[in-house]
Amino acid sequence: MSTQNSTATTSLVPRDRFLGSLYGRNTRAVIARGLKATWGTNWSIMVSGFVEPVLYLVAMGIGLGALVGTVTGPGGAEMGYANYIAPALLAVSAMNGAVYDSTMNVFFKLNYARLYEGMLSTPLGPLDVAMGEIFLALLRGAMYATGFTAVMGAMGLITSPWALLMIPAAVVIAFGFASFGMAVTSYMKTFQQLDWVNMIMLPMFLLSATFYPLTVYPEAMQSVIQALPLWHGVEMLRQISVGIFSWGTAGHLLYFVVMIAVGLTATTVRLRALFLK
Amino acid sequence: MTKLPAEESRHAVLGLRSPLTPLQTAAKARRFGAFYYADMWIRRMRGYQWTVLMTAVGTPLVYLLGMGTGLAVLIDANSDAGFPGGNGSTVSYLVFLGPALVATAALMVSSEENTYTVMGGFKWHRTYYGPNASPLSSGQIASGHVLGLAFRLLLTTGIYYLFLLLFGAVPQPGTGWLMVFTALLAGLAFGLPLLAFSATLKEDKGQFAMVQRFIVMPLFLFSGTFFPLDNLPLGVRWIGWISPLWHSTELGRVLSYGHPEPAAMTALHLAYLLAPAAVGLVLGRRNFTRRLDG
Numbered sequence: 036m037s038t039q040n041s042t043a044t045t046s047l048v049p050r051d052r053f054l055g056s057l058y059g060r061n062t063r064a065v066i067a068r069g070l071k072a073t074w075g076t077n078w079s080i081m082v083s084g085f086v087e088p089v090l091y092l093v094a095m096g097i098g099l100g101a102l103v104g105t106v107t108g109p110g111g112a113e114m115g116y117a118n119y120i121a122p123a124l125l126a127v128s129a130m131n132g133a134v135y136d137s138t139m140n141v142f143f144k145l146n147y148a149r150l151y152e153g154m155l156s157t158p159l160g161p162l163d164v165a166m167g168e169i170f171l172a173l174l175r176g177a178m179y180a181t182g183f184t185a186v187m188g189a190m191g192l193i194t195s196p197w198a199l200l201m202i203p204a205a206v207v208i209a210f211g212f213a214s215f216g217m218a219v220t221s222y223m224k225t226f227q228q229l230d231w232v233n234m235i236m237l238p239m240f241l242l243s244a245t246f247y248p249l250t251v252y253p254e255a256m257q258s259v260i261q262a263l264p265l266w267h268g269v270e271m272l273r274q275i276s277v278g279i280f281s282w283g284t285a286g287h288l289l290y291f292v293v294m295i296a297v298g299l300t301a302t303t304v305r306l307r308a309l310f311l312k
Numbered sequence: 313m314t315k316l317p318a319e320e321s322r323h324a325v326l327g328l329r330s331p332l333t334p335l336q337t338a339a340k341a342r343r344f345g346a347f348y349y350a351d352m353w354i355r356r357m358r359g360y361q362w363t364v365l366m367t368a369v370g371t372p373l374v375y376l377l378g379m380g381t382g383l384a385v386l387i388d389a390n391s392d393a394g395f396p397g398g399n400g401s402t403v404s405y406l407v408f409l410g411p412a413l414v415a416t417a418a419l420m421v422s423s424e425e426n427t428y429t430v431m432g433g434f435k436w437h438r439t440y441y442g443p444n445a446s447p448l449s450s451g452q453i454a455s456g457h458v459l460g461l462a463f464r465l466l467l468t469t470g471i472y473y474l475f476l477l478l479f480g481a482v483p484q485p486g487t488g489w490l491m492v493f494t495a496l497l498a499g500l501a502f503g504l505p506l507l508a509f510s511a512t513l514k515e516d517k518g519q520f521a522m523v524q525r526f527i528v529m530p531l532f533l534f535s536g537t538f539f540p541l542d543n544l545p546l547g548v549r550w551i552g553w554i555s556p557l558w559h560s561t562e563l564g565r566v567l568s569y570g571h572p573e574p575a576a577m578t579a580l581h582l583a584y585l586l587a588p589a590a591v592g593l594v595l596g597r598r599n600f601t602r603r604l605d606g
Contacts, residue, residue, distance in 0.1 A: 080518040083525055093548065094533035099383075101543040102405075104390045230363045234370050241378030251385040 057307060058162040065159065065167025073171075081175065085182040088128040092121055092186070095246065107248060109270075110279040121192050122272035123245040125183050125205055129176050130265055131236065133209035136172035137216025138232050142223055151310070161306035165299075169213045176209035177202065197278030204275055204288075208268040211291040214298025221305035239265040264294060338447035345448040349456025352443070354463055367421070368468045372475040375413050379538065380406040380479060395540070398570020403483065410481040411491050411564025412537040412557075414472045418465050418495040419557050422503030423528045425461050427520040430510035433457075434603060444604045454507070454600035458593060461503060462496060469495040483569045491564035497585040498560030502531070504592025511599035531555045536562070559584045 052060075073081055096117030108114040144150040151164055180202045187193050223229065243265040249257050260266050271287035274280060332340070341348055357364060384405040388394070394402030433439040443453055469492045473482075482488040506523070513519060534548050535541070535557035541549055552558040559581040565571035566578055 080521045080525075083522070086525060087529060090529055090533050094544075095538065097545070098534075098539040098543045099387075102387050102390065102539050106386070230366065234366055237371070238374045238378070241374055242382065246379070247383050247386040251382050 054160075054162060057160045057303060059158045059160040060163070061159055062163045062166045062170065065154065065163055066170050069167065069171040082178075084132065084175070085128075085179040087131075088124045088179075088183050089186050091124050092117065092183075092190070095120055095124075096190075096192075099246070109274045109277055110281075112277070112279075114277070115192075117190070118192050118194070118276070119273070120246060121187050122201060122276040123243075123269045125180060125187075125201060126208055126265065126268035126272045127240050127245060128179055128183065129205040129208040130212050130239070130268065132176050132179055133172050133212035134216050134232065134236060136175065137168065137213045138220045138223075139229055141168060141217055141220045142226075142229060145220065155310055161310045162303055165217055165302050165306055168217065169210070172213045173206055173209055177206050180205035193276075195276070195278035198276050200275050201272050204272055207288070207291050207295075208264075208271075211264060211268075211294040211298065214295050214302060216298075218298060218301035218305045221302075221309050239263055243269050245269055264290065267291065342447045342449070342452075345452030346455035346459055349443055349448060349453050350459035350463070353457060353460030356439070357460070357464060364464065364467070368417075368471045371417060371420075372413065372472045376406075376475060376479050376481075380409050380413075380481065383538075384409075396572055397483070398572065403569045406479065406481045407483060407569050408565070409538065410476045410479075411495075411568050412535075412561040414469050414476065414491055415495040415498045415557055415560040415564060416532060416537055417468050417472050418499030418560075419502055419528065419531065421465055421468050422461065422499035423506065423524065425464065426503045426506040427510055427523065430457070430507055431513055431516060431520075434511070435514075435516075440600070440604060450601040450604040451597035453604070454511070454597045455593070457507065458500070458504065458596070462500065465496045465499040466492065469493075469499075481568075484567070488568040490567045494560050494563040494567065494585070497563075497582075497589065498556045500589040500592070501556035501560070501585040502588070504589050504596055506592070508592050508595035508599050511596060511603055531557050556585055556588065 048055075052058075100116035103116045105113045106116055106119045108119055154164055155161065184193070184198065184202055187198070219232070242260055243263060244260065245265075249260060249266075252260065267287040267290040271284060271291075274284045274287075387405045394404065395408040397403040397407075440450075440453055443456075444450060448456075472495075473489060473492050476482050476488075477485065510520075530551055534544065534551035535555040536552050537557065541552040541558060544552070562571065562573065563578065563581045563585075566573060
């Protein structure tokens with residue numbers, strides 16, 4: 036990530052470097068700019084973003100929990116309803132944050148603020164921009180996940196020390212969604228198209244075994260849900276929260292690793308098409 | 313003012329109407345000013361008609377599938393008592409949920425149309441200044457906005473109600489259809505004070521994000537939408553009491569399945585919805601006038 040010619044093998048001439056046409060090795064400049072801009076204008080909005088999943092947890096966990104009673108969790112153990120939905124809400128919040136940051140936010144900077152045009156007229160490449168934006172989204176996601184896990188602890192919903200692993204796992208989920216988000220945004224031309232993103236997220240949020248087990252659905256419907264990324268995120272965090280692991284946990288993780296790889300490739304290809312035409 | 317020759321009478325032979333003078337067109341526009349503006353508002357909405365239709369059709373479908381059927385399996389199996397309906401009967405979770413979802417949809421549409429749309433009208437798109445240079449009064453522009461909003465709200469709640477019928481979630485369709493209007497009231501009771509607030513903003517410093525996060529979201533979650541308000545501890549139950557969403561939902565429940573409550577309570581719900589809507593309209597008109605005439 037350094038622009039300095041610190042080792043003999045690093046050349047200052049872009050064409051001599053791996054991915055030299057895309058990557059200026061200065062992602063940190065994009066990150067530093069993002070942090071400074073956030074701090075200067077909207078840090079209170081940024082920080083308060085973690086309130087939303089907490090509100091859901093209080094309302095649904097207590098209010099709906101009284102109607103539902105206990106639910107069968109990972110490994111067949113009965114668990115309280117608040118314990119059941121808390122990890123799911125964390126997964127949803129990771130998804131929402133990552134998608135918001137990589138669509139709405141990037142769309143605005145791309146088409147209205149024209150921020151990236153300025154950046155790309157410096158030695159920064161599209162890959163620096165993409166990695167910088169994704170890093171900022173993940174930083175925010177990690178912050179929210181930490182806050183939410185702390186609230187879970189305060190509400191007595193953490194029953195296993197493994198639950199701390201939910202924080203990095205939530206970042207992995209956010210990474211998966213963020214890496215795809217920018218690629219999708221690159222195709223968008225109007226603000227209204229952003230509403231379609233919401234129209235994909237809302238069903239995923241409500242149907243991905245967030246508030247009730249998948250078993251209430253007929254078989255065919257179950258397979259559809261199981262193909263969606265959020266379901267894997269919800270299941271992964273739910274298993275981590277109680278510390279009951281299986282090969283399934285590894286499968287969920289693998290799903291996101293593949294998603295990140297595919298998403299990053301797609302984003303890079305799209306950014307090249309967009310900026311370097 | 314002396315009459316122009318053209319307006320004295322119709323053409324003797326052809327019977328054509330003589331053209332109106334500018335003063336006459338102005339007076340005509342002035343008389344129905346709010347409707348002129350509402351007409352424009354609705355036509356502008358056609359610019360994002362797909363979004364309007366998608367949210368009006370897609371949202372009910374997803375919520376009814378997810379919460380009304382999915383979650384309902386879990387709840388109907390666990391809470392053996394059901395939810396109290398008319399004459400000592402009980403109703404299923406889907407029936408209980410229906411009126412709340414319709415009212416929620418109105419709240420969401422209202423929070424969207426009374427924030428950035430209004431600020432855009434003053435600041436970015438400046439849609440208010442053209443009409444304001446015409447014979448329309450500033451107050452009529454505000455009222456026209458409200459009429460246009462009411463149109464979109466009724467469209468949304470009407471479609472939602474049809475979905476409820478389709479899912480078999482309205483045991484008393486005879487009175488149930490009125491929930492389209494009680495939901496409209498929720499949208500107005502929340503939206504018009506918000507309209508008045510938005511009309512005062514000069515700079516977007518994230519106020520709307522804060523309104524969304526600290527007002528709309530809590531109202532949505534703590535208004536007895538997904539569960540009876542009594543399930544919550546008193547510390548947060550008051551949010552439901554002051555929430556237009558709760559009052560509208562309870563009205564809808566009375567209409568849809570005869571949710572048992574004293575008549576005085578029903579009257580209170582109605583009054584609670586009408587008062588902020590009326591105050592919001594008056595303040596909104598005043599703030600529009602101050603901003604546009606000042």
